[in-house]
Amino acid sequence: MKRKYQFLAQVITIFLVGALLQNCVNKKEEDAHDPWNQLEEIKAQIQPPTFPDRSFNITDFGAEAGGEIKNTDAFARAIQEAHDSGGGKVVVPKGTFLTGAIHLKSNVNLHLEEGATILFSRDPQDYLPVVFSRWEGMELMNYSPFIYAYDQENIAVTGKGTLDGNATTEYWWPWKGNKEDGWEEGMTNQDADRDSLHHLNAEKVPPRERVFGEGHYLRPNFVQFYKSKNILVSDVKLVRSPMWNIHPVLSENVTIRNVHIETLGPNNDGVNPESSKNVLITDSYFDTGDDCIAIKSGRNQDGRRIGVPSENIIIENSVMKDGHGGIVMGSEISGGVRNVFARNLQMDSPNLDRVLRIKTSSKRGGTTENIYLKDIKVGQYKEAAIRANMFYEPPGEFMPTIRNIVVENLQVENGGEYGVLIEAYEESPVENLKVINSTIKGVEKTLEVNNAKGLEFRNVTINDQKFDKIFGSESFTEKTNQEE
Structure with missing residues (x-):
């Protein structure tokens, strides 16, 4: 009898050890497939630049505070001297310094001391000659962005000062000519120039022959890094x-941290990484007139x-207030977007339209994939927590793809x-959208789903309705406020 019990004990022990080992194997396999394991690897590739311990105060190059005298040349001389010396910090001291366009050069850190304001001129002539740029996803020669870098490396804008674009309902913003935003009919607007640029793009006119600038009305972006x-x-x-506020284009290894963006004009997106790789946006505040973060290509x-x-984008530890969307892909997205990680975000405004938005069309084409959000707290929003829209503009011949989205x-x-x-x-249904361990209260309609494949809700409550279902591989349309 004793041997029998010993044998049973051995069998049970072997079974338990085997089960434990299998659990460990399953856990390792599960961890290996967890997309969030990529985040730290991507983050390790994003390293902010460092600069030699040299300072170049703009007042030593003739800059004068007060906001009345233009200091464009003083900024240019200080930046050139810092660059020629092997790099360093161009210091903007306390005070208000009026200027036109500022062009950064390699190994230069434009540093605003606390209490410093760079006030940008309202005269379009101060942003000429034209430079190579992108405007709403199309290449052209246009007014210089207010702060601009082309084909540079190791560059920065830092410090506890303020960049003031000086735009109002009387300057810059009326170029859009949007009556609904408070501007009267008859004011100059950008519509004709926008249509012209669309035509040049469609006709494949070389970008350097698409010359706008003086006599045209395509507003420059605020801060643009191009091929840097x-x-x-x-x-x-x-x-x-x-x-747009901060716009890296065809750029790599970008860190945006502890920035405060508060600007409610038309198309005042917060950060727009476009065709850029390895971008970290962290510990920042967005109160914008358009999308808080819009990823484009x-x-x-x-x-x-x-x-x-655009790929390998990390967004974390930030606050989004007003804006058309908190985290947005598109609409200029023809080159595709992949590997976006957003975590630990707070959103709360009656004017925030959407938490996650993907906007595209069959004019755009492109693939949006591998989008991961988790730990998002929202006080209120206006339209939808999650919206994927393939009909943002009239149809074309390039079918878009949206797939592999997980919201936890x-x-x-x-x-x-x-x-x-x-x-x-x-x-081209939206494929493999998963919503996990989430609660959405107070909506008018729980779901409206037109053409999705592999849609999964796991431990999700919308209003008081429980969703714990994998819809499978079939495409379907469902609109419900009632129990399934």
């Missing part, structure tokens, strides 16, 4: 932008011709019209 690498924007406050013909996606631990206290809203083509 090893970039840092840290601690500064940005206000009153003419258009070129519009239509230009996006497909260049064919460079999204907690919404007061939702808007929809919980989840999907609008896709039957021949």
Whole structure:
């Protein structure tokens, strides 16, 4: 009898050890497939630039505070001297310094001391000659962005000062000519120039022959890094932008941290990584007139011709207030977007339209994939917590793809019209969207899903309705406020 019990004990022990080993194997396999394991590897590749311990105060190059005298030449001389000396810090001391365009050069850190303001001129002539740029995803020669770098490396804008774009309902913003935003009919607007640029793009006119600038009305972006690498924007406050705020294009190794963006004009997106790789946006505040963060990769013909996606984007530890969307992909997305990680974010505003938005069309094409969000707290929003839309503009011939999206631990206290809203083509449904361990309260409609494949809700509550279901591989359309 004793041997029998010993044998049973051995069998049970072997079984338990085997089960434990199998659990360990399963856990390792599960961990190996956890996309968040990529985050630290990507983050380790993003290193902010460092600079020699040399300072170049703009007042030593003739700059005068007060906001009345233009200091464009003084900024240029200080930056050139720092660059020629092997790099260093161009210091903007306390005070208000009026200027036109500032062009950064390699190994230069434009540093604003606390109490310093760079006030940008309202005269379009101060942003000439034209430079090579992107405007809404299309390449052209246009007014210089207010702070601009082309083909540079190891560059920064830092310090606890303020960048003031000086745009208002009387300057820069009226170029859009949007009556609904408070501007009267008859004011100059950008519509004709925008249509012309669209035409030049569609006709494949070489970008350097697409000359705008003087006599035209395509607003320059605030801060643009073009074909540059090893970039840092840290601690500064940005206000009153003419258009997009921080816009890395075809750039790599970009750190944006502790920035405060508060500007409610038209198209005042916060950060727009475009066709850029290895971008970290962290510990920042966004109160914007358009999307807080909008990830892009070129519009239509230009996006497909260049064919460079935005990839390896990390967004974390930040606050989003007003804006059309918190985390957005598109709409200029023809080159594709992949590997976006957003975590530990707070959003809360009656004017925040959407938490996660993907906007594209069959004019755009491109693939948006591997988008991961988790630990998102939302007080309120207006339209949808999650929206994927393939009909943002009229149709074309380039079918877009949206796939592999996971949203975990999204907690919404007061939702808007929809919980989840999907609008896709039957021949190109949104694939593999997962919502996990999430609660959305106070919406008018739980789901409106038009053409999705592999949609999964795991431990999700929308209003008081429980969703714990894998819809499978079939495409379907469902609109419900009721129990399934």
